[in-house]
Amino acid sequence: MNTSYDVKVWDIRRNQSSKTPSYELRWAVGRRRKSRTFRTKALAENFQSDLRQAAKRGEAFDEESGLPLSMLAVKSATTWFGFALAYVDMKWPHAAAKTRDSLTDALATITPALVDQDAPGKPDALLLREALRQFALPPAARLLPRPQEIRTALAWLERHSLHIADLAKVRNVRLGLDALTLRLDGGAAAATTIARKRSVFYNALQYAVDLEELPTNPIDKVKAWKPPKVREVVDRRVVVNPVQARELLTAVTYVGRLNRGRHLRGFFACLYFGGLRPAEALGLRKQDCHLPATGWGRLVLAKSRPQANKKWTDSGEAHDDRGLKHRAEDEGRPVPIPPELVAILREHIAEFGVHKDGRLFRTSRGGVISIGTYCEAWKAARAFALTPEQQASPLAARPYDLRHAAVSLWLNAGVAAPDVAERAGHGVNVLLKVYAKCIDGGTEVANRRIEDALAA
Template sequence: MITMAMCWDMPGRPKGQLLRRALRHWAFVVPGPEQRELPAEDRLVLQWVAKASRPLVDLHDPIMARDVLESLRRKLDGGEAAVETMRRKRKVLVHALHYAVERGELGSHPLEKIRWRVPKPSVAVDPRAVANPYQARDLLSAVSYVGGYRRARGRRLVGFFAGMYYAGLRPEEAVAVALPDCRLPRTGWGRLILHRTLPQAGKRWTDTGKFHDERGLKNRPPGETRLVPLPPHLVALWRDHVATFGTADDGRLFFTEQGRIITYTTYNRVWYETRELALPPALTSTPLAKRPYDLRHSALSTWLCAGADPAEVAQRAGNSVEVLLSRYAKCLYDRQSINNQRIEGLLSAYDKPPEQDQ
């Protein structure tokens, strides 16, 4: 969007879809060995971009700079982008311009004088998305019914989703769980030592040409680990999973039929079908556990609701206490009913007049 906003309105402007494809596939990435033959159509598009691109110094024009910043608000369909998307794109733009200043392409940062701010995001998790233990249990049970039995499209992912709920794992952490990092006893609690994640970036954006990058833990120094206790129910699920499906070549617990890393498209599709199976019609249209990540929200909320020490919860989840209390300290679905019963019980104790001493 920023590059397109920085182009003159010259004759011969390609259609938006062609322009974005050429920029995404050829201008913003280094083509791999098998992709060095630039298609003729994309070559013409990039030639137009080279002629129409405005120089960076034009960003010192406040009107131009504001137009570029306003482009961060728009989605491809013309609607308003999410606040987090705006913040991420603005951060990339600011860093790119700082780099241009360092290289001598710009004398000063052109956005410093522009009073344009991204709206503050909603920090707290929507309590409507948080499932209670009964609902989470029904959802995890329903995962195994997705797809045919032979392909086991859903059964392969029961333990994956269970790790997000019972251990509070992020999706990129659950994808990377390997058997050598786990202690899965026959009885009692187990443990997982997290030391890597496998976030999905796409083939064109990784150095290896694979869909996933291998990285360390989120917001942690390289090489740092995190110890995650595993409740007995999750230990049993993972033991059964290994007994049924084995492990991938590198020891990963969760993988496709071909042994590949699970993509977010795969588990999101399974989760969509799971909600249709597990939730009553009145709840399928609500935000309740709408995304797989909501299982992590439910996990952390459950731990806090159980009275666990926030510092311990934050350590297990890989968050700071401040982030935990501002984002995840939300009530469980229908937790008000539990508190109402407690309050009603206390009030009922005072319905009868106190006995008088004889």
């Protein structure tokens, strides 16, 4: 095998010679030029991204096939089980911790279902899941000592896993799809869980298509199976008004010991007044803040600290250290902040100082605050600030609902959608889709028009 590190990947172009829309991706390995045609631009972009990520990692490419060695490992797998392991290896280096968690979670659900249904001695479902999630799928975990029952379970999977070619049959793909709809206890899985796992399954099969191991994505042929609908818009019942938000922020200062609540007031204020995601607020540093004595200030967000299991992070810490969502690795996001938040952050820094790396919000030992910690404080604050009826409602049930309230407030104040999207770190189309039911005024206008028509 001749390999090369000299790789060039060109932009995708529309295939003009085809009657139906298709898109061509061209790249070169050494002096050999390669091309591949895709049915949609999104599929072409996914494959282009995989090639570029492999080149960025400094991975060698096979000159004959034009593929990076990690892709060849996936291509050489003959069974779904082997394909799943190689697919994880290919995705792992450039995946965020939460993506790794989601990827292995979905594959641990699908893989036990894609086996010979007549094979005897199938291990218990919980054991198979543990074997996959804890020992087989995470690359580093494959080096861990394996108890005998884990070795037995994985050996059974290796023997009885379906061949990749068998997944071209709709009946076999349905085995994986049906597995996504159930929890381990046999109950129905949540719609969001099904949608997330189906996406992983679809992308994995599409990768097999890209590598020419399958002619088409077999999920597209499954007509009788429909995933449950997922709520894509924010429920306006979760949105607090400014008075309620301020009452909740005050209530936070009364919860917890050792000033824990007072320390979290600034964190929650960033979510409401700045529209930050919780992980963005946890990554906020003093050097990211412009906090004048009077008037509006500005945050230039650069870091995000999403929480994940230590198993999925490169650092072995519970929180990943990432760039911003939907942004290039070193691209920041400027967020103008009102004087009220400027004052809160100035007070926070004066009272609590900052960590040696500049972070405003941290534990007493300097660590990153966990989801459990700030959610517990928020639950206690709701009990202080809200009436019993409000506590029983979805109103600000989660800290993230403060961000929803912020974006809804901006839209209803008449701020242009592109400006709101820039501040919140959204695309405009996604913004309007997600917050469609939180924009006031539309119902009243429609009612007046109908009333006028009826009176004519």
